[in-house]
Amino acid sequence: MDSIKIIGGNELNGTLPISGAKNATLPLMIASLLTPDTLTLENVPRLRDVAQLLHILSNHGVDYTVAGRRQGENPMTGQTLHLNAAEIVDTTAPYELVSKMRASFWVVGPLLARAGEARVSLPGGCAIGTRPVDFFIQGLQALGAETTIDQGYVVTRAPKGLIGNRVRFPKVSVGATHTVMMAASLAKGESVIENAACEPEVKDLADCLVGMGAKIEGAGTETIHIQGVPCLHGHRHRVIPDRIETGTYAMAVAMTGGDVFLEGARADLLSSALESMREGGIHIEETSGGIRVYRNGNGIAPVDITTAPYPGFPTDLQAQFMALMTRSGGTSRITETIFENRFMHVQELVRLGAKISVDGRTAVVEGTSSLRGAPVMATDLRASVSLVIAGLAAEGETTVNRVYHLDRGFERLEEKLSRCGAQIERISA
Numbered sequence: 480m481d482s483i484k485i486i487g488g489n490e491l492n493g494t495l496p497i498s499g500a501k502n503a504t505l506p507l508m509i510a511s512l513l514t515p516d517t518l519t520l521e522n523v524p525r526l527r528d529v530a531q532l533l534h535i536l537s538n539h540g541v542d543y544t545v546a547g548r549r550q551g552e553n554p555m556t557g558q559t560l561h562l563n564a565a566e567i568v569d570t571t572a573p574y575e576l577v578s579k580m581r582a583s584f585w586v587v588g589p590l591l592a593r594a595g596e597a598r599v600s601l602p603g604g605c606a607i608g609t610r611p612v613d614f615f616i617q618g619l620q621a622l623g624a625e626t627t628i629d630q631g632y633v634v635t636r637a638p639k640g641l642i643g644n645r646v647r648f649p650k651v652s653v654g655a656t657h658t659v660m661m662a663a664s665l666a667k668g669e670s671v672i673e674n675a676a677c678e679p680e681v682k683d684l685a686d687c688l689v690g691m692g693a694k695i696e697g698a699g700t701e702t703i704h705i706q707g708v709p710c711l712h713g714h715r716h717r718v719i720p721d722r723i724e725t726g727t728y729a730m731a732v733a734m735t736g737g738d739v740f741l742e743g744a745r746a747d748l749l750s751s752a753l754e755s756m757r758e759g760g761i762h763i764e765e766t767s768g769g770i771r772v773y774r775n776g777n778g779i780a781p782v783d784i785t786t787a788p789y790p791g792f793p794t795d796l797q798a799q800f801m802a803l804m805t806r807s808g809g810t811s812r813i814t815e816t817i818f819e820n821r822f823m824h825v826q827e828l829v830r831l832g833a834k835i836s837v838d839g840r841t842a843v844v845e846g847t848s849s850l851r852g853a854p855v856m857a858t859d860l861r862a863s864v865s866l867v868i869a870g871l872a873a874e875g876e877t878t879v880n881r882v883y884h885l886d887r888g889f890e891r892l893e894e895k896l897s898r899c900g901a902q903i904e905r906i907s908a
């Protein structure tokens with residue numbers, strides 16, 4: 480498997496383009512199952528998860544074409560996907576495909592709503608906790624589906640169609656909100672989702688569904704009202720910028736020092752994380768075309784954070800913020816409340832010289848003036864990238880192994896960072 484080699488110590492300077500959001504793209508692609516017409520998505524990042532989901536969707540009968548950038552466009556511009564599910568040819572999503580990525584499980588909602596049945600393997604994804612699917616099952620059952628688990632598969636049927644209902648999630652779930660919202664769009668009558676996820680990716684999906692003819696109000700708040708319609712039609716939609724990629728590179732600049740413009744980033748999508756960075760003494764300027772991040776010489780102040788559903792501090796930036804805090808001038812406490820096993824980066828950051836101890840859900844980070852390069856490895860996506868940004872700030876050579884995870888979620892990582900002055904390269908196995 481490839482690895483990433485970094486010689487740390489360089490400041491980052493220049494312009495770094497932000498890609499379309501992985502976590503918005505995946506549910507948007509799945510929404511193509513809801514209509515026999517073509518759904519066109521612009522600003523789609525070139526990622527392993529996108530390729531994997533195309534494979535899964537084509538198994539259900541989705542025809543797709545991928546168009547690259549047009550002549551004269553920025554070489555970093557995302558791709559355009561045309562997805563057409565004229566007919567659902569198979570309602571089974573097999574273990575071999577779904578086990579590779581969590582979001583692929585979400586096909587269960589559209590398949591059930593459009594074809595009246597689905598048989599979807601229990602999902603895989605990042606190893607950050609147990610990640611059950613009970614809220615999905617409760618939600619689909621509330622819409623009238625018969626749902627059981629059989630030999631590792633969720634098997635669900637609604638031969639007479641789904642019926643709108645009230646669905647209240649016991650805890651905020653992004654994936655369950657996406658799934659029930661998509662299913663309810665084609666149900667008979669009104670559905671209300673309570674304690675819905677407010678993440679920008681849910682709002683982006685709802686905006687696209689509305690463009691496809693769905694009747695949805697309140698997406699982006701805790702209560703979503705959906706008036707079911709008999710069918711949806713084709714639409715063209717542009718994916719929002721990736722707020723996690725934005726926060727990751729902002730934290731990289733904060734760690735190394737320098738001055739970078741994150742082109743295309745939207746500050747309103749990650750206010751909480753930017754606020755914590757400002758508390759740490761990092762300069763952040765919001766403009767309509769992107770975000771400027773700089774730290775010229777001043778130290779980093781320790782900041783405590785606790786992850787929470789949106790608009791709180793995102794769990795997907797927790798590892799990167801911990802990396803940043805390893806360079807602060809004091810002690811910070813980082814509390815993870817979303818996933819019970821999302822501290823796998825701690826022992827690897829310690830290899831780089833970080834001083835971190837874990838007490839239950841809280842990691843206590845003692846800032847240190849220098850990190851030293853070392854071989855490291857992570858078992859999930861955001862943990863992997865936290866090691867990359869720590870490596871950029873460490874003295875000497877860091878090798879990040881198992882880049883499989885990085886390729887799932889960071890488009891052209893080495894290219895983007897090396898254009899800003901980082902010494903980083905991929906070593907092919």
Ligand SMILES: CC(=O)N[C@H]1[C@@H](OP(=O)(O)OP(=O)(O)OC[C@H]2O[C@@H](n3ccc(=O)[nH]c3=O)[C@H](O)[C@@H]2O)O[C@H](CO)[C@@H](O)[C@@H]1O
Pocket residue numbers: 502503505581582608609610611612613614615616650651652653654655794795817818819
């Ligand atoms: C592809 C994608 O968009 N992934 C994101 C999505 O994951 P994902 O949608 O899988 O995360 P959820 O929001 O569902 O998980 C939140 C919490 O709810 C629990 N839960 C969830 C569903 C369920 O049926 N039962 C249950 O107990 C989970 O174990 C977790 O503790 O949101 C997470 C939380 O912001 C992010 O870290 C992931 O990057």
Ligand SMILES: C=C(OP(=O)(O)O)C(=O)O
Pocket residue numbers: 502580581582603604605607795860861888
């Ligand atoms: C946890 C993540 O992805 P997934 O939900 O696909 O595992 C992530 O994007 O950080």
